[in-house]
Amino acid sequence: MAIGTIGHVDHGKTTLTAAITKVQAEKGFANFLEYGAIDKAPEERKRGITISSAHIEYETDARHYSHVDCPGHADYIKNMITGAANMDGAIIVVAASDGQMPQTREHLLLARQVGVQKIVVFVNKVDALEDPEMLELVEMEMRELLSGYGFEGDETPIIMGSALCALEGRRPELGVEKINELLKAVDTWIPEPVRDLDKPFLMSVEEVFSIQGRGTVASGRVERGVLKKDSEVELVGKGATPIKSKVTDIETFKKSCDESRAGDNSGLLLRGIKREDVRRGMVIAKPGTVTAHQKFLVSMYVLTKEEGGRHTGFHENYRPQIFVRTADEAAAFHWPEGTADPSKMVMPGDNVEMVCDIYNPLALEPGQRFNVREGGRTVATGLVTRILK
Structure with a gap:
């Protein structure tokens, strides 16, 4: 502990x-x-x-x-x-x-x-x-x-x-x-921490492929929870509304299994789902446990030049890519409402609180970690502190 x-x-x-x-x-x-x-x-x-x-x-x-x-x-x-x-x-x-x-x-x-x-x-x-x-x-x-x-x-x-x-x-x-x-x-x-296995199931999609005659398989690493075969799931993160499905088969290490657990790399066969319905960065979760969002408050640390980050600062409306789990999305960063001086710059080495807007909704929850990248390098790292929309 x-x-x-x-x-x-x-x-x-x-x-x-x-x-x-x-x-x-x-x-x-x-x-x-x-x-x-x-x-x-x-x-x-x-x-x-x-x-x-x-x-x-x-x-x-x-x-x-x-x-x-x-x-x-x-x-x-x-x-x-x-x-x-x-x-x-x-x-x-x-x-x-x-x-x-x-x-x-x-x-x-x-x-x-x-x-x-x-x-x-x-x-x-x-x-x-x-x-x-x-x-x-x-x-x-x-x-x-x-x-x-x-x-x-x-x-x-x-x-x-x-x-x-x-x-x-x-x-x-x-x-x-x-x-x-x-x-x-x-x-x-101080209570014992809840083990990842006891939390509701969540897997972030890394790859999607079709198996002729069987349907669509989404694969990735299970972040938390346990999923049994024939369970109902939701696919969250492409649009605002989750897509419902049922997992008819689970494959881990090329073997068909009855369940998939936190830490496993698994492929899930999804009933009634077309290949184009699923994409990398979406999550497959227990119904009703995760929602997709586009606007949230973050706490982030901006890397210095020595840490491989930017050489210069950035202003309001900075537009890099944000990486959350297996997803990456175009993002825009703004100062929170009521900031005394919205024209101020964010400098390398700063710890800041900002509002992040993303183009497509992603499955997010407070405490979720992310990286910010631009031009092939990580420029900031942080966590979601509050969902705004």
């Missing part, structure tokens, strides 16, 4: 991560990593985008966690948008002395956008606080803030302690004991 530490710069995200590994290492559940070992995580190159995030693993009595601690703020947002930091849950770290700060809010918003459902709060640096009444204020502020971003503010566990005390082995009532309390909260409050 993937979990991450988020929060304002210098509030103690990395110290907390080190403290967790120390406390769990003493129980034989982790390898202790010092602050410096986490902070100097090797740069990973993933899809040509450089990421600096430390990946750490540890266990609790209940679960195995992979933990992401991303030091750089700009990096962090880039990672969240590009999918490097896929998180099932998060620990937000807030310094008792400062309370919530701009990045606290920004990270909460991003966590919401990338689909994190539950968060645990760790109020850090309690050992350095002179006025204990401040803690009540910080807790109240955080609960209000969480509710404002659509998290369950009143129920969210808030643990108050000191990561440094835990790391240095002093004041256990603020240190080790609080780390244990935090991990217990993470175990119980």
Whole structure:
């Protein structure tokens, strides 16, 4: 299960991560990593985008966690948008002395956008606080803030302690004991992620061909769910209305099968469908679970020249190609309504929120990742945050 530490710069995200590994290492559940070992995580190159995030693993009595601690703020947002930091849950770290700060809010918003459902709060640096009444204020502020971003503010566990005390082995009532309390909260409050197999069936069409006397076959990789032979499906993404069909045969690795599951590369024989009804980029899904859209809000990171992106910026009404799953469509990007200065430029290296319009409707849902390409190179990468039309 993937979990991450988020929060304002210098509030103690990395110290907390080190403290967790120390406390769990003493129980034989982790390898202790010092602050410096986490902070100097090797740069990973993933899809040509450089990421600096430390990946750490540890266990609790209940679960195995992979933990992401991303030091750089700009990096962090880039990672969240590009999918490097896929998180099932998060620990937000807030310094008792400062309370919530701009990045606290920004990270909460991003966590919401990338689909994190539950968060645990760790109020850090309690050992350095002179006025204990401040803690009540910080807790109240955080609960209000969480509710404002659509998290369950009143129920969210808030643990108050000191990561440094835990790391240095002093004041256990603020240190080790609080780390244990935090991990217990993470175990119980953050739900197990829904496995791809349990989600409704979806396959993105890569190829379409006709088999004489049998009909039309669409093939591709199954993204999620399970499909049994003779199930009803919908083909979504050519026009605004889905096309209904029935899967009369399933082929995986050249063998006829009774079902197709997440991860399989399968060919589906579709009853009553002409070859020209289906094209690459459409999806075949469980009826009623996916709809096609043409206008949506996106969060995207624009690659720098060094990352293989554009050398110059672009303006409102920029028209590249957008790649979603196996589809590619002509797109136009605009600033959202109410933007203070719609004439401003988007520069390489920027993280921006924009509205994307596409010529043909595509099967889309919030959280869907995409790439933007132009002239044979990827110039931006992002995710759909809200469907507008």
